[in-house]
Amino acid sequence: MQDWNAMHDDDFRMEVRRFIEQNYPEHLRFLTNRPPFQVIKPWLMKLAEKGWSAPHWPVEYGGMGLSPRKLLIYMDEQGRWGVARQFLGEAGTVQLGPMLISHGTPEQKKNLLPKILTYENIWCQGYSEPNAGSDLASLSMEARLEDDSFVLNGRKIWTSSGLDSTHIYLLARSDKQARKKQQGISFLLVDLAAPGVTVRGIKNISGTTEYCEITFDNVRIPISNMVGELHQGWTVSRSLMGFERINTGSPRRAEFAFKRLEALARERGLFKDAGFVDRYTELALDLADLKAVFVHFADMLCRGETLDADLSVLQLLSAETNQRITEFLLETSGELGLTVTESDSDGRVDALQPFLVMRAVTIGAGTSEIHRDIIAKRVLKLPS
Amino acid sequence: MNTINESQSDPAEELKQRLALLRDSARQYAGNAAHLKRARALRGTRPGHDAVVWREMAALGWTGTMLPEQYGGTGLGCAEMATICEALGRSLLPEPVTAAAVLAGGAILYGDNEALKAKLLPALASGDLLPSLAWREDTHATTILAVAARAEASASGVRLSGAKRLIVGGAGADGFVVSAQQHGGLALYWVPLAAVGPRLVFHDLPDGRPAADLELDGIEVPAANRIAGPGVAELALARAYDEALIMTAAELHGLSTRTLEITTEYLRTRVQFGKPIGSFQALQHQAANLYIQHRLCQHALQEVVTLLQQPGVDENVRGALASRIKARCADASLRITRTAVQMHGAMGFADECDVGMYLRRAVTLAAWLGGADVHRRRYARLALTEIAA
Numbered sequence A: 001m002q003d004w005n006a007m008h009d010d011d012f013r014m015e016v017r018r019f020i021e022q023n024y025p026e027h028l029r030f031l032t033n034r035p036p037f038q039v040i041k042p043w044l045m046k047l048a049e050k051g052w053s054a055p056h057w058p059v060e061y062g063g064m065g066l067s068p069r070k071l072l073i074y075m076d077e078q079g080r081w082g083v084a085r086q087f088l089g090e091a092g093t094v095q096l097g098p099m100l101i102s103h104g105t106p107e108q109k110k111n112l113l114p115k116i117l118t119y120e121n122i123w124c125q126g127y128s129e130p131n132a133g134s135d136l137a138s139l140s141m142e143a144r145l146e147d148d149s150f151v152l153n154g155r156k157i158w159t160s161s162g163l164d165s166t167h168i169y170l171l172a173r174s175d176k177q178a179r180k181k182q183q184g185i186s187f188l189l190v191d192l193a194a195p196g197v198t199v200r201g202i203k204n205i206s207g208t209t210e211y212c213e214i215t216f217d218n219v220r221i222p223i224s225n226m227v228g229e230l231h232q233g234w235t236v237s238r239s240l241m242g243f244e245r246i247n248t249g250s251p252r253r254a255e256f257a258f259k260r261l262e263a264l265a266r267e268r269g270l271f272k273d274a275g276f277v278d279r280y281t282e283l284a285l286d287l288a289d290l291k292a293v294f295v296h297f298a299d300m301l302c303r304g305e306t307l308d309a310d311l312s313v314l315q316l317l318s319a320e321t322n323q324r325i326t327e328f329l330l331e332t333s334g335e336l337g338l339t340v341t342e343s344d345s346d347g348r349v350d351a352l353q354p355f356l357v358m359r360a361v362t363i364g365a366g367t368s369e370i371h372r373d374i375i376a377k378r379v380l381k382l383p384s
Numbered sequence B: 001m002n003t004i005n006e007s008q009s010d011p012a013e014e015l016k017q018r019l020a021l022l023r024d025s026a027r028q029y030a031g032n033a034a035h036l037k038r039a040r041a042l043r044g045t046r047p048g049h050d051a052v053v054w055r056e057m058a059a060l061g062w063t064g065t066m067l068p069e070q071y072g073g074t075g076l077g078c079a080e081m082a083t084i085c086e087a088l089g090r091s092l093l094p095e096p097v098t099a100a101a102v103l104a105g106g107a108i109l110y111g112d113n114e115a116l117k118a119k120l121l122p123a124l125a126s127g128d129l130l131p132s133l134a135w136r137e138d139t140h141a142t143t144i145l146a147v148a149a150r151a152e153a154s155a156s157g158v159r160l161s162g163a164k165r166l167i168v169g170g171a172g173a174d175g176f177v178v179s180a181q182q183h184g185g186l187a188l189y190w191v192p193l194a195a196v197g198p199r200l201v202f203h204d205l206p207d208g209r210p211a212a213d214l215e216l217d218g219i220e221v222p223a224a225n226r227i228a229g230p231g232v233a234e235l236a237l238a239r240a241y242d243e244a245l246i247m248t249a250a251e252l253h254g255l256s257t258r259t260l261e262i263t264t265e266y267l268r269t270r271v272q273f274g275k276p277i278g279s280f281q282a283l284q285h286q287a288a289n290l291y292i293q294h295r296l297c298q299h300a301l302q303e304v305v306t307l308l309q310q311p312g313v314d315e316n317v318r319g320a321l322a323s324r325i326k327a328r329c330a331d332a333s334l335r336i337t338r339t340a341v342q343m344h345g346a347m348g349f350a351d352e353c354d355v356g357m358y359l360r361r362a363v364t365l366a367a368w369l370g371g372a373d374v375h376r377r378r379y380a381r382l383a384l385t386e387i388a389a
Helices: A009-023 A037-050 A068-081 A091-103 A106-117 A233-237 A243-249 A252-268 A274-302 A311-337 A352-362 A368-379 B003-009 B011-030 B033-042 B051-059 B078-090 B097-109 B114-126 B232-269 B281-308 B315-343 B345-349 B354-367 B372-383
Strands: A123-126 A142-146 A149-160 A167-173 A185-191 A197-202 A211-222 B131-134 B150-154 B157-161 B163-168 B175-182 B185-192 B200-204 B210-215 B226-228
Touching: A009 A037, A009 A068, A068 A252, A068 A274, A091 A106, A091 A123, A091 A167, A091 A233, A091 A243, A123 A149, A142 A167, A149 A167, A149 A185, A167 A233, A185 A211, A185 A233, A243 A274, A243 A311, A252 A274, A252 A311, A252 A352, A274 A311, A274 B281, A274 B315, A274 B372, A311 A352, A311 A368, A311 B281, A368 B281, B011 B078, B033 B354, B078 B097, B078 B232, B078 B281, B097 B114, B097 B131, B097 B175, B097 B226, B097 B232, B131 B163, B157 B175, B157 B185, B163 B175, B185 B232, B226 B232, B232 B281, B232 B315, B232 B354, B281 B315, B315 B345, B315 B354, B315 B372, B345 B354
Parallel strands: A123 A167, B131 B175, B150 B175
Antiparallel strands: A142 A149, A149 A211, A167 A185, A197 A211, B150 B157, B163 B210, B175 B185, B185 B226, B200 B210
């Protein structure tokens, strides 16, 4: 077994780079949207064959066992090449795997982890509900314990890639009498083919159907599908402490958007326009400083330190820089730019899709308002 | 596995530890509440700082931090100096450390007159000499290299002409580094206070510290007072300027950090409508926005000084980094200090409240050596290939 961590950083980087350049499909580079599973499947299977589906998992579970330092290089190389659905975008490898490794039973690990790595099972995450968004702990989906089964009733919504998935991990209320709303929640695994499950796609404002609403009508699952202790699901879901959490703060997407802005400026000869150049420079500096903040948090991980509530700073900066760039891209693109689409761009720059897609970055991984609350209360210790 | 050896041989870790020590001692000295009171009392006075404190700072090594050991300094880099400047900024110390030790001192150090260096730099390090750089003229030129003042050969040496404006630290200076055009290009001259005579006029800067205007006509100095001639002078001036930009950014970061602390404390304790005002979400989110700006400055500054700690940094790279950090810290400190005044309500508008002093220092330092707009444009020219081309 290769010990990647023993490799020199530069050698490891070149090895990752070579593999990506040789295997990643050219036409899928630097996409704005997350491509459907069937489109990206050949690439994901290449990763699986190589044993690279889960770079951050321990080797004993089929991962690469990379140190944070090597992981950052791995991620950086994917970003550099414009790889879509970079490994951190997969719910099974990124989220569920590590939670199973730390909280799952030996049977769960043995049965489920290998199928995550081969994409035999494709997982999605069922946390949000129609009435539990930012206030996630108020979720009301019911998991009634009957003998050795749970009976599930309720709805999950805004589930990414639900239409592509075979399974869902979710949070459901197993004890309605619990005193605190975070208590009485269990972490459960459900096969989407089970009777009583209905998946409906939700088209978003960018025109793609990436989210789903999933309805559970008396769905019965064995109690062995519970991860962690009964009523302790909240703790399981909060247990991702390390690398997985800085993913949404990566400056890569903002860099992609900035590259588009650069291309548009070249196309239109805007580098001679002083007004444009002033705003462009401001964004270039925002991006440079965002990267410095990212490096700080990445270094913390590399030193083995625990990330704290101040990670919200990175999340906010990244999301809002992203939005400022795509907003300016759209404005610069003008009326004639409005009809250019990614699939029919004719070499011209597509501004509308990036703008629309990036509307979600200040909503999806906790709204900006929630992150500002976290900074105010938990970092600045302002009173409630 | 020998972890002790590893950590000792890791230069990044060593630097981190050295900076932590330096930060503690600088904050301990500068954080004394008496300094802020003193800064308040010295507003509008001449020379606007305290000669005793200047010597104490020299004794702590702060005026010679970036000077090589052969000139009585400690030969440290931008990272160490920035740490000191950050502490000075936190407490609004009025002594012109950046102006004298980094800007004027750097111009002398990066010149090529060994005899002058041997005479002036040890005196700067020991606190016996406070030099000022007379660079700005009465134009809105945005580069330190735009100089109209002239230096012409005379019977006794060199005769200067022209005028310099807003020399920070000039009210207490023992001499001036003057930029002037001579045959063949830009040069720097050392003009001791004795040669200046009655040609200084003072103005109050927004933070209450004085700046001097210097009429050059009629000033004569020996030819040996040339710090740097054409070719060398441009490089010396550019490097001293970049380093002073970074130190000014560090001061701005220090003062906005302290402003944020003062303001969050006020939000926790000021009660209206029966609650601490910091419990209101409108103020919480504003405070969070300021904190984000603070962290941007912190990590960008750290990156910039770490990069410049390497030997042999390309001149354009250095200039771009210096402008990047000055622009960021100028913008952020103005936003933080303005909002701090707003969050303090009517009290924030009162002179007796410290946040007003922080705002006025931010206004002064944000504009000094060029504001955010100037430095964004310079960054674009130096770093963005599309625009440079």
